[in-house]
Amino acid sequence: MFNLFKKKRQQPKAKVEANHIIYMANHVSKQDLSYLHTKVPRNVHFIVFDETEYKNNEKNLVGRKVTVFEGLTPEHMKKIISFVEEGEPILLFPEMRISRIGRVLKVYEEIAWIALKTKATIVPVVIKPMVNSAGINLNLLDNQPEVSIGEPFSVSIGNEEGNRSVAAWTIYRKLTNGYTDHFIKKDVNLFNELLDAAKQFDNQKAIIKDPTNALSYKKLILGIQVLSGKLENTLAENRVGVFLPSSIGQAVVLFALFKIGVSPAVLNFTMGPKTLIDCCETAEIKTILTSKLFIEKAELQHVVDALTESGYEIIYLEEAREQITSKEKMIGLKNYASSQKATTSSNDIILFTSGSENKPKGVLLSHDQIFANIHQAMSVMDLDSNDKMLNPLPMFHSFGLTIGTFLPLLSGISLVIHPSPIQYKVIPEIIYQEDVTLLLSTPTFLNGYGKNAHPFDLHTLRYAIAGAENVKEDTKELFFQKFGIRILEGYGATEASPLISLNTPLYTKAGSVGKIIPGMEYKIQKVEGIEKGGSLLIKGPNVMKGYLIHNKGFVPSEGWYNTGDVVEIDDEGFISITARLKRFAKIGGEMVSLQVVERIAMDCYDDIGFAAVSTSDRRKGEKIILFTNVKEADLKEIKRYSRSHKHPALYLPTEVHYIEEIPLLGSGKTDYVTLEKMAKEL
Numbered sequence: 154m155f156n157l158f159k160k161k162r163q164q165p166k167a168k169v170e171a172n173h174i175i176y177m178a179n180h181v182s183k184q185d186l187s188y189l190h191t192k193v194p195r196n197v198h199f200i201v202f203d204e205t206e207y208k209n210n211e212k213n214l215v216g217r218k219v220t221v222f223e224g225l226t227p228e229h230m231k232k233i234i235s236f237v238e239e240g241e242p243i244l245l246f247p248e249m250r251i252s253r254i255g256r257v258l259k260v261y262e263e264i265a266w267i268a269l270k271t272k273a274t275i276v277p278v279v280i281k282p283m284v285n286s287a288g289i290n291l292n293l294l295d296n297q298p299e300v301s302i303g304e305p306f307s308v309s310i311g312n313e314e315g316n317r318s319v320a321a322w323t324i325y326r327k328l329t330n331g332y333t334d335h336f337i338k339k340d341v342n343l344f345n346e347l348l349d350a351a352k353q354f355d356n357q358k359a360i361i362k363d364p365t366n367a368l369s370y371k372k373l374i375l376g377i378q379v380l381s382g383k384l385e386n387t388l389a390e391n392r393v394g395v396f397l398p399s400s401i402g403q404a405v406v407l408f409a410l411f412k413i414g415v416s417p418a419v420l421n422f423t424m425g426p427k428t429l430i431d432c433c434e435t436a437e438i439k440t441i442l443t444s445k446l447f448i449e450k451a452e453l454q455h456v457v458d459a460l461t462e463s464g465y466e467i468i469y470l471e472e473a474r475e476q477i478t479s480k481e482k483m484i485g486l487k488n489y490a491s492s493q494k495a496t497t498s499s500n501d502i503i504l505f506t507s508g509s510e511n512k513p514k515g516v517l518l519s520h521d522q523i524f525a526n527i528h529q530a531m532s533v534m535d536l537d538s539n540d541k542m543l544n545p546l547p548m549f550h551s552f553g554l555t556i557g558t559f560l561p562l563l564s565g566i567s568l569v570i571h572p573s574p575i576q577y578k579v580i581p582e583i584i585y586q587e588d589v590t591l592l593l594s595t596p597t598f599l600n601g602y603g604k605n606a607h608p609f610d611l612h613t614l615r616y617a618i619a620g621a622e623n624v625k626e627d628t629k630e631l632f633f634q635k636f637g638i639r640i641l642e643g644y645g646a647t648e649a650s651p652l653i654s655l656n657t658p659l660y661t662k663a664g665s666v667g668k669i670i671p672g673m674e675y676k677i678q679k680v681e682g683i684e685k686g687g688s689l690l691i692k693g694p695n696v697m698k699g700y701l702i703h704n705k706g707f708v709p710s711e712g713w714y715n716t717g718d719v720v721e722i723d724d725e726g727f728i729s730i731t732a733r734l735k736r737f738a739k740i741g742g743e744m745v746s747l748q749v750v751e752r753i754a755m756d757c758y759d760d761i762g763f764a765a766v767s768t769s770d771r772r773k774g775e776k777i778i779l780f781t782n783v784k785e786a787d788l789k790e791i792k793r794y795s796r797s798h799k800h801p802a803l804y805l806p807t808e809v810h811y812i813e814e815i816p817l818l819g820s821g822k823t824d825y826v827t828l829e830k831m832a833k834e835l
Contacts, residue, residue, distance in 0.1 A: 173271045174242040178278035186210035192300040198243045237271040257329045265320035277303040279331030333671040336528040341520040342495040344411040354565035363400045363570040379485030381409035394441035396420045398572040399548050414497035421549040426459035431512045435703045440466045515701030516647045526650035526695035527560045529670040533657050538565030542591040545574040551651035552620045557593045574598045581606030588613045595621040603631040611636045625761045650695040665727040686721035738767035738775045757794040768832045778832040779806035
């Protein structure tokens with residue numbers, strides 16, 4: 154649906170049969186006119202908006218018709234339209250400037266309107282720039298970048314003014330897909346990508362920091378090379394468990410395992426012993442890497458005891474480091490000096506789904522899929538190596554692992570890791586002290602930071618990016634009014650590595666989770682009993698290899714992946730999540746969204762402390778139980794509020810129960826499994 158560009162070194166020029174033709178290209182350097190001159194047909198008329206740029210390329214454009222317009226006035230637009238309508242193919246840069254970061258910037262609606270007005274066939278042209286993974290342009294005068302000509306398309310959806318934005322989005326989408334396709338590749342090993350990043354960026358720059366240490370690329374990779382040698386001599390299996398807090402240590406361990414071709418199963422340390430053992434059985438692992446200091450500080454000795462009693466071998470990293478011999482250190486140093494790479498790309502990463510009543514499923518993600526998701530995210534965000542990211546999310550959470558750890562390390566973005574997201578007073582202070590520009594978090598945690606931060610603590614933040622659950626309106630309002638920050642809400646799933654859609658500075662809509670990221674396809678499947686929208690199905694290079702199922706083994710993911718989320722998608726491509734399929738109650742044959750039940754109560758009390766679950770009911774099939782940490786919450790008041798706002802009676806809870814704390818998972822999501830158990834015990 155969206156993948157328009159074929160990955161070939163040399164592509165034949167697309168044959169276009171139409172009377173009105175507009176070539177549209179992204180713009181990455183001052184030499185683009187010269188590059189394009191050799192790639193597009195000689196009869197294509199170049200339209201340029203910068204005279205200096207034309208003068209710099211003029212000697213290379215012999216035989217090419219070029220018109221320079223200073224700006225895009227109504228008169229200029231009429232002239233351009235006349236060229237097209239007279240049957241003259243033209244080329245435009247719809248961004249109307251060179252991209253600062255090598256990626257596609259906004260597409261001017263005036264350019265889109267020209268395409269609408271002329272009903273032209275658009276030929277997308279992507280200049281695949283010589284850029285590093287953070288978008289720093291490395292083009293040289295004597296180095297020709299690859300130019301890809303995509304399949305022609307049309308935006309002839311009418312000439313109405315309101316369709317300009319839709320047409321601009323369509324053009325942006327085609328160009329961004331082509332740009333992203335340049336970076337997505339096969340047979341990736343993330344350790345090798347880390348080596349490449351270290352060569353592209355400042356090797357001495359502090360690239361990763363946690364409360365105990367800070368490392369440059371040089372020290373980080375040296376540590377990985379030494380530890381990987383020790384682990385290679387110690388581990389006999391091709392899969393091991395990793396039971397560590399978010400830290401430099403965990404990052405080093407993961408990359409060391411990547412280097413030696415061992416797949417890490419990243420274990421959630423907030424799970425109880427029984428669930429952790431289920432995870433280990435599902436992933437078929439026998440050995441677990443952990444830290445004595447972590448076990449002691451987190452008071453998890455009972456978990457280690459349970460794992461040991463169940464036959465799992467526990468390797469403490471402190472002991473492993475002490476046992477590193479002088480010879481192993483020398484080999485590690487030699488490997489660092491020679492930039493020794495991993496020789497395999499076959500190892501995977503295993504994460505575990507949470508929130509199910511059944512045994513946890515392992516999600517098998519390849520390095521290719523995670524690498525694709527990193528560049529899908531980078532293609533729609535103006536991030537570069539001048540940024541600094543704070544990630545307080547655990548690495549067993551796919552958002553915290555892919556976007557919060559691998560993306561910055563592979564893109565030259567300094568990363569600050571904090572192991573506990575619930576330290577609401579500490580984290581704003583870290584943002585202030587470290588001049589953080591990018592913050593990743595969940596809405597629940599963001600709300601805590603916002604309430605505890607001084608208005609100046611967050612003054613360096615460019616973006617606060619939220620995932621895992623819907624951002625409540627009062628949290629958005631808090632950040633906007635107190636800090637002047639618009640929270641960018643995204644949406645993902647562990648099975649998608651995780652990012653699926655994202656609000657960006659270019660395309661944002663209140664109440665939505667943004668537009669689907671480049672390289673992905675989607676469709677809506679109708680759900681019985683739900684009037685609007687339907688279940689979201691997705692495809693893309695970032696979608697998992699498949700599941701590991703307890704006592705069944707690997708089950709591959711084939712075709713479309715059903716997210717289980719009920720969504721609506723508007724004409725401009727913005728996705729709004731209305732509910733989880735699993736978060737419905739069926740009352741008297743009617744499907745009732747538990748999310749809507751929560752929202753009504755939240756609006757009634759102007760507080761986010763509500764969570765709804767359903768339990769069986771003899772009379773109506775199911776009933777809704779609403780839990781809250783708002784002491785004054787009362788069912789009668791919720792009923793009164795609901796009636797006054799004309800909400801259907803079906804959306805009223807049967808019971809309201811006060812609890813001191815709404816239970817949370819380690820990822821920051823509401824722990825509905827625990828609440829369901831509490832509801833059954835009432």
